[in-house]
Amino acid sequence: MSLPRSTSHSVDSLLGPGGALEAALPGYEHRPEQLQMARAVERAFNERSYLLAEAGTGTGKTLAYLVPALLSGRRVVVSTATKTLQDQIFFKDLPMMREKMGLRFEAAYLKGRGNYLCLHRYDSFSKDPQFSSREESRYWPKLKKWAQQTETGDRAELDLPESFSAWSRLSTTSETCMGTKCPLYENCHVTRMRKRAEGADLLVVNHHLFFADLALRSSGKRTEGVLPWYDAVIFDEAHALEDAASGHFGVSVSNYRLEELARDAVATLKEEDSRHAMLRALAARLRSSSEALFAQAPRALGLSGAESSVALKPETMEKLSTALEGVREALGALTAFTVGEREPELAAVTRRGDEMEEQLGFLEKAESPDHVYWAEQRGKGLFLRASPIDVAKELRERMYGALDTVVYTSATLAADSRFDFFARRMGLYGEDGQPVTQVRTLAVPSPFDFPTQAALYLPTHLPDPAAPGFIEAAAEEILKLCEVTGGRAFVLFTSLRNMVRAYELTVGRLPYQALLQGERPKQQLLEAFRETPSVLFAAHSFWEGVDVPGDALSLVIIDRLPFASPGDPLVAARINQLQQRGEEPFEAYQLPQAALALRQGFGRLIRTQSDRGIVAMLDRRIVTKAYGRVFLSSLPDARRLEDVVELSRWFNGPVRPVRTIR
CATH class of the missing domain: 3.40.50.300 (P-loop containing nucleotide triphosphate hydrolases)
Known part of the structure; x- marks a missing residue:
């Protein structure tokens, strides 16, 4: 951490009447609503408590939580729902606070692994680059030049189309990343990003990264997340939390995921390796069984089109039992071959295959009363999913016990002037109806007429x-x-x-x-x-x-x-x-x-x-x-x-x- 709690600054001296913000920005007028919220956030940090703060549009809520967070002397995660707000905080608000308000701090901007070039996968891809179209192949010279020069590996530096399909083979996910076993771990862009974050006072992330990291840490299977240790969390745009959290506390198996495993398995060994032919055959078996499953699934499950979803029940999954068994057997054969092999790439294949075999079993049974099971078709992708019906229990078990300070804020938290709905959906009340921790609420009106x-x-x-x-x-x-x-x-x-x-x-x-x-x-x-x-x-x-x-x-x-x-x-x-x-x-x-x-x-x-x-x-x-x-x-x-x-x-x-x- 670069800065202990400041003694020369306070919430009032920075945001109050005649404060540093008003003096630094011509035409700026002190906002009583902003100061009211900032004091409430400061109190939450001092008391180690939870705060629900609804702040109407125009109150300046971003600075109202950033100032007390930076003055707290603690490492704080700020999580947003949108990249727009993430960019605003990191590239506009924080530089202004350094330059105009005299605050000294270190901040880090973090994204999910999929946004960064994976050096190991890039090396493999470069040896035999394959593209889905001639149009995509035209980006390759530019991408190669960038890969040699970039210091961050962040895809955002490139002007690539959103649909650039080769990126999935040039980046990694928490599932495909080999972590410390990767031969390029020390030079990895994600590793370097995390090391920079370890020296930061403020971490700016989005909800999906936050919950992906939390789910990974609390799964009991792997402990290395993207985020370093932190003391407190501020959730801006907190109204979007429930949907973001539910997607990361469940399981999902898709034709894309199985195809990627088969493709990665073949790529782990060179053709001259004596094991390559067997691995290729096992991957082909997995690909064939997966194609059979997902060819049958739409009609068997009752999916009605390219963009549709349907609930999964044990009796509907029974229609796919033979096809599902074929995929599980193919996964089992693949992992039986790769288990115990010394190469980290093969160890990753074993882990991924075991996880998918277990998850398919969970999906096929479709019997947990705490989960909802459904199939979803999006274009050429077909996903079998299970998510917790209620994320309240998940949040209580995975997050609240480890954090004593959490701030939820948005322009829309209260329904019919009450916070009960949001608080219950977020698990801030136990099953007995009692608060699980000290929770304060604040509703600050918009200054607009x-x-x-x-x-x-x-x-x-x-x-x-x-x-x-x-x-x-x-x-x-x-x-x-x-x-x-x-x-x-x-x-x-x-x-x-x-x-x-x-x-x-x-x-x-x-x-x-x-x-x-x-x-x-x-x-x-x-x-x-x-x-x-x-x-x-x-x-x-x-x-x-x-x-x-x-x-x-x-x-x-x-x-x-x-x-x-x-x-x-x-x-x-x-x-x-x-x-x-x-x-x-x-x-x-x-x-x-x-x-x-x-x-x-x-x-x-x-x-x-x-x-x-x-x-x-x-x-x-x-x-x-x-x-x-x-x-x-x-x-x-x-x-x-x-x-x-x-x-x-x-x-x-x-x-x-x-x-x-x-």
């Missing part, structure tokens, strides 16, 4: 979202609303089907650039949106973590209340679990979860004190159903309108001065 800056349009003349003709009527409403604002709109959907249909119905009639999620990478879509008045049709990833301040975005249209689909296997399992506990799933899970999701969607609109615009909710149930009150009470206090003419008059009329709420 929402009654002046934002209007909430709530039409009731549209059909119910489940009624025939809804999306056609919604498309007409989208056209009218875009005319009010001159485009400059996000149209957010809860389903890809509705997104595509609405786009098809309006694209030829919009006098603005129309953009569709999936047609280009996300960053390119945002750049195009900012450059010219546009209408972006999007779902899923655009509901949160997207920041478009200023006039480029003046309208956010949401097609329907974002209830999670009860057809989703994980959602269905959570509903069933609550029913078995005697709880009402709608009140305890579905409603508060949807309310938080809607707040995220609303939050795309107002990003600065000069922003002004409209959020339109096309789902009449927010007004006509009793539970609509929960949604409305969770949203900022914007002006509510039901008539598009009145809405146009408000938006295009004289702009009242925005008052700053203190």
